[in-house]
Amino acid sequence: MVNLKQFRESPLKGSKLGSKSTIYLQEKPFATTLEIRVKQTSGAKGKIEKVLKIKLPTKVGSTFRNKDFTVLTLGPDWWMIVGATTNHEKLIRKSTGSQFVSIVDTSAQRTFIEVSGKYAQAVLEHGWENDLNVQNFPGGSCAQGILARTPVIIYYGPIGVYHLYVRASFAQHLWNFLTDAATEYLAK
Amino acid sequence: MLLINCPWCGPRDETEFHYGSEAHIAYPEKPEELNDEQWAEYIFIRNNPKGWYAERWVHTASCRRWFNVWRNTINHEFGPSYKPFTKQPSRPK
Ligand SMILES: [Zn+2]
Numbered sequence: 001m002v003n004l005k006q007f008r009e010s011p012l013k014g015s016k017l018g019s020k021s022t023i024y025l026q027e028k029p030f031a032t033t034l035e036i037r038v039k040q041t042s043g044a045k046g047k048i049e050k051v052l053k054i055k056l057p058t059k060v061g062s063t064f065r066n067k068d069f070t071v072l073t074l075g076p077d078w079w080m081i082v083g084a085t086t087n088h089e090k091l092i093r094k095s096t097g098s099q100f101v102s103i104v105d106t107s108a109q110r111t112f113i114e115v116s117g118k119y120a121q122a123v124l125e126h127g128w129e130n131d132l133n134v135q136n137f138p139g140g141s142c143a144q145g146i147l148a149r150t151p152v153i154i155y156y157g158p159i160g161v162y163h164l165y166v167r168a169s170f171a172q173h174l175w176n177f178l179t180d181a182a183t184e185y186l187a188k
Numbered sequence: 189m190l191l192i193n194c195p196w197c198g199p200r201d202e203t204e205f206h207y208g209s210e211a212h213i214a215y216p217e218k219p220e221e222l223n224d225e226q227w228a229e230y231i232f233i234r235n236n237p238k239g240w241y242a243e244r245w246v247h248t249a250s251c252r253r254w255f256n257v258w259r260n261t262i263n264h265e266f267g268p269s270y271k272p273f274t275k276q277p278s279r280p281k
Contacts, residue, residue: 078252
């Protein structure tokens with residue numbers, strides 16, 4: 001029989017590698033994520049914004065951050081809120097009522113890996129095919145794409161720190177890829 | 189590798205997309221009135237031009253959105269991409 005207890009913790013629990021002076025990889029414990037799908041033109045969008053006391057960014061790849069949570073714009077009608085609480089979820093549900101909107105708590109779905117250090121960009125560029133140069137991917141950008149054949153969301157928050165969100169079942173695979181890519185920089 | 193311009197995400201690698209064949213094929217207004225031949229035509233028959241072709245792509249790995257784009261079938265050159273239900277840009281030269 002499958003031991004279900006093994007799924008109750010992050011597949012990368014406690015993993016870390018390297019140092020800030022070269023490349024530093026670290027698993028971040030589960031943060032809550034809430035995914036919202038709502039049309040830009042829908043009245044429900046305004047209600048969600050009122051409850052969260054923010055404006056949802058409109059451009060795909062842009063983000064918003066305050067002390068409580070980070071909002072990533074993943075599609076023209078698709079936002080992921082990292083750090084939202086169950087209370088936020090309840091409030092959004094209540095405010096939008098029967099309107100056409102989807103609110104899904106996807107907290108346990110992804111594992112979070114933080115990539116930082118002097119060679120963070122270089123390590124990611126071993127597999128990430130989209131532009132990471134700051135003029136095209138400035139602080140506060142996010143992008144969804146493929147890294148090591150795995151769907152990954154990259155959020156570039158504070159300058160020099162990349163947050164990778166990967167499905168939990170692919171986390172170990174991505175970690176193996178990152179540690180392999182990091183090897184040559186660790187000795188620098 | 190093709191570089192495809194998603195109207196929402198910008199230029200991205202072909203591996204992030206899936207192909208959706210010819211654009212602007214409307215669903216039949218009264219599908220129940222079509223005979224087998226007409227239905228098969230709607231499902232399977234597509235233009236196969238040598239040159240510019242307006243076709244559909246879906247950005248599977250990122251925004252998950254369908255969009256239309258002009259592509260030249262001779263040299264894989266991409267013309268303008270555009271969102272569904274917006275005005276089609278004119279055929280590139
Ligand atoms: Zn896209």
